[in-house]
Amino acid sequence: MPDARELADLELLLSGAFTPLTGFLGSADVASVIENGRLHDGTPWPDPVTLTLPHDHPVSAGQELTLRDPEGAAVAVMSVTERTADGLVAGPVKSLGAPEHGPFARLRLSPTQVRAELRERPVLAVTMRGPLDDLDEITATARELDAAILLLPLAFGEGGPAVVRAALKARESLPSGTTVAVVPLAPREPEIDLELREHVAAAYGATEHLAGPEPVTLPGPPHRRGLVVFFTGLSGSGKSTIARGLHDALLERGTRTVTYLDGDVVRRLLSAGLTFSREDRDLNIRRIGYVASEVARHGGLAICAPIAPFAATRDEVRHMVEAVGADFLLVHVATPLAECERRDRKGLYAKARAGLIPDFTGISSPYEEPDDADLTLDTTGISVERGVERVLDLLISGGRLR
Numbered sequence: 001m002p003d004a005r006e007l008a009d010l011e012l013l014l015s016g017a018f019t020p021l022t023g024f025l026g027s028a029d030v031a032s033v034i035e036n037g038r039l040h041d042g043t044p045w046p047d048p049v050t051l052t053l054p055h056d057h058p059v060s061a062g063q064e065l066t067l068r069d070p071e072g073a074a075v076a077v078m079s080v081t082e083r084t085a086d087g088l089v090a091g092p093v094k095s096l097g098a099p100e101h102g103p104f105a106r107l108r109l110s111p112t113q114v115r116a117e118l119r120e121r122p123v124l125a126v127t128m129r130g131p132l133d134d135l136d137e138i139t140a141t142a143r144e145l146d147a148a149i150l151l152l153p154l155a156f157g158e159g160g161p162a163v164v165r166a167a168l169k170a171r172e173s174l175p176s177g178t179t180v181a182v183v184p185l186a187p188r189e190p191e192i193d194l195e196l197r198e199h200v201a202a203a204y205g206a207t208e209h210l211a212g213p214e215p216v217t218l219p220g221p222p223h224r225r226g227l228v229v230f231f232t233g234l235s236g237s238g239k240s241t242i243a244r245g246l247h248d249a250l251l252e253r254g255t256r257t258v259t260y261l262d263g264d265v266v267r268r269l270l271s272a273g274l275t276f277s278r279e280d281r282d283l284n285i286r287r288i289g290y291v292a293s294e295v296a297r298h299g300g301l302a303i304c305a306p307i308a309p310f311a312a313t314r315d316e317v318r319h320m321v322e323a324v325g326a327d328f329l330l331v332h333v334a335t336p337l338a339e340c341e342r343r344d345r346k347g348l349y350a351k352a353r354a355g356l357i358p359d360f361t362g363i364s365s366p367y368e369e370p371d372d373a374d375l376t377l378d379t380t381g382i383s384v385e386r387g388v389e390r391v392l393d394l395l396i397s398g399g400r401l402r
């Protein structure tokens with residue numbers, strides 16, 4: 001399944017906004033674009049528009065590949081011309097005419113639609129990633145050129161709808177007949193981005209192109225940003241005890257909205273039926289990460305405390321959270337196995353040692369120690385209060401808590 005950026009590129013390939021491209025690029029074109037800003041056949045093109053699939057995906061050259069959106073709807077079919085060892089899949093794409101949805105879907109006009117609307121008039125296209133600051137200049141330039149104005153809000157990701165709203169607002173103060181067409185162009189490096197905007201504007205029939213100002217992105221102060229505090233560690237290390245203590249302390253302060261995704265509750269509801277195999281643990285952690293990132297997306301603070309023994313899966317969660325503009329703090333509760341086993345609160349270690357519980361973390365299943373923890377906490381010989389305090393200090397010192 002393509003990721004968000006690949007899907008956005010796919011939409012532009014299908015709509016003709018990336019003309020002359022008709023599909024995702026193969027290795028020869030990618031090398032040539034990176035080397036000299038041209039496709040292999042010499043056509044100028046600034047950006048390697050590629051699709052990467054997991055290594056174990058079975059598709060190969062000569063086959064057809066159906067591309068789906070995150071809901072599983074088939075969006076396009078690709079005639080695969082190349083499949084490289086590092087996962088690149090190249091070939092022309094054809095639309096399957098999937099129904100369009102998403103905010104402002106009705107404004108996602110294709111170049112053909114826009115050209116038909118603007119007929120033969122000269123067109124001043126303005127690409128924008130944030131609010132326009134000089135509408136008078138745009139009006140004056142359009143008059144000079146006797147051109148129609150075409151606003152192309154480049155809407156991608158969380159901030160996408162805001163850019164479209166800015167375009168609709170600007171249209172109110174621009175000459176009548178100003179057209180707005182939403183283009184899902186994911187941002188690139190500044191120079192490449194600018195060149196790519198030129199190509200897209202030309203595809204939409206622009207005789208002249210103005211690149212709107214870069215948006216001023218203020219991520220908001222840390223105490224208002226979403227936050228996920230993710231505890232990891234062996235069974236009995238003290239994750240739930242510290243996490244509960246943190247939850248209580250935050251409720252007492254009352255300055256942030258908090259959700260505690262209790263491990264037992266998660267296993268009973270969200271992950272009911274899952275085992276402790278590697279696959280099921282990964283699934284469990286991804287589900288926790290997904291819910292936590294949804295909480296954080298709206299500025300909430302989510303606390304989770306699963307064992308989460310695998311580094312790659314913890315990393316996936318970090319990315320999931322950061323992708324919604326929130327912060328992720330990893331707290332490694334690094335109480336040594338011997339101490340966890342000595343505590344053996346639920347008698348599970350004794351059972352695991354006796355071979356009664358298979359795949360038990362630390363005994364018969366691995367725990368990968370984090371090397372990216374924001375705080376490492378060994379609870380041996382310290383009070384619960386002291387442990388909670390250490391986590392609170394981390395939040396306060398990072399400005400995440402007032």
Ligand SMILES: Nc1ncnc2c1ncn2[C@@H]1O[C@H](COP(=O)(O)OS(=O)(=O)O)[C@@H](OP(=O)(O)O)[C@H]1O
Pocket residue numbers: 234235236240263267276280281282284285305306307308309346348357358359360361365
């Ligand atoms: N095989 C095996 N390995 C580890 N743990 C086991 C196992 N079987 C049951 N339990 C109990 O399940 C709790 C860990 O569940 P998690 O959801 O946190 O695990 S994981 O993150 O999906 O690996 C863990 O609870 P905590 O002691 O609270 O960590 C155990 O009590």
Ligand SMILES: Nc1ncnc2c1ncn2[C@@H]1O[C@H](COP(=O)(O)OP(=O)(O)O)[C@@H](O)[C@H]1O
Pocket residue numbers: 233234235236237238239240241242305343345379380381382383384385387
């Ligand atoms: N400083 C401490 N922090 C957390 N737990 C502690 C501490 N000192 C002793 N303990 C005890 O260790 C056990 C930790 O269990 P628990 O919090 O359920 O661990 P986990 O969720 O990691 O499996 C509890 O019985 C708790 O009372």
